[in-house]
Amino acid sequence: MLRLLSLLQARRHWPGAELAERLSVSERTLRRDVDRLRDLGYPVEARRGVAGGYGLRSGAAMPPLLLDDEEAVAIAVGLRAAAGGAVAGIEETSVRALAKIVAVMPPRLRRRADALRAYTVPALAGGRPVDVEALLVLAQACRDGERVRFDYAARDGTRTTRLAEPHRLVGHGRRWYLVAWDTERHGWRTFRLDRLADPRATGARFRQRELPGGDAAAFVRDSFAAVPTRHRVVVTVHAPAGDVERIVVHTGGTVEPVDERTCRLLMSVDDFDWPAFVLGALSADFDVVHPPELRDHLRAVGERFLAS
DSSP: OHHHHHHHHHOSOEEHHHHHHHHTSOHHHHHHHHHHHHHTTOOEEEEOSTTOEEEEOOOSSOOOOOOOHHHHHHHHHHHHHHHTTSSTTOHHHHHHHHHHHHHHOOHHHHHHHHHHHHTOOOOOOSSSOOOHHHHHHHHHHHHHTEEEEEEEEOTTSOEEEEEEEEEEEEEETTEEEEEEEETTTTEEEEEEGGGEEEEEEEEEEOOOOOOTTSOHHHHHHHHHHHSOOSEEEEEEESSOHHHHHHHHTTTOOEEEEEETTEEEEEEEESSSHHHHHHHHHHOSOEEEEEOHHHHHHHHHHHHHHHHO
16 A cells, blocks of 8 residues: 555556556556545546556645655755755744654664765855754654753853753744743743754653743744843834835844835844845835934945945
């Protein structure tokens, strides 16, 4: 049955006689096996006549897929790249899918995937890189409800060892964050993964607690608002709020609509380089409301570009 399913997934159409020969069964047995696949929910189509045979059409739901060795390695490597930010917007989904695939990959395939990862260099722009292996350990701990221990560096450089109950991994802006219950500080915390080192599962299981608000992404955004920053940026953008949100959702910031053609962009930052980058990416006119130092910074950046 698994071999039959694998063959049907590998080619759009199989003549019945050829498919039966590949499986070393009679065409009558083949028909019975096809009926079993249909009972399991696989949409197998049969064609009669000279060009008759079998094919697997797209169904209403995603059936289990069977992958050969090369396909499994290719998907694992591709998901690693996506998890690292190669394609904006699918990082979290990629981590979940990668955790599932790695969990069932035999060691020989995992070594091949690791070799490909180790000897290829992604040319990606963004924040500080995050170890995908750390992402995998934490994703699997979130899924399995298993406590993790890791080393963590605070903003002031102080290093501590933490024991936490991981809840969700959240990709926000240019960085990854772990939302977890800190067992020693007895509270919910947000940990930046580029400051986190050597996560290891402890084997101790736990029952997931209820996260305040229930939305991990919102929890991360709210935690930013509680962290003091040097500058509060307010910019009026002459573009619909929806157009601006499509950019800002990947870069950080809050968008408030003013009217159908105008919105307000709010950002909390320590320097003005990132707001300048975001404003350039918007491809829209804007007015700096606050602070006046941002106007000076943008003027200097603009002169640098004009001079070149």
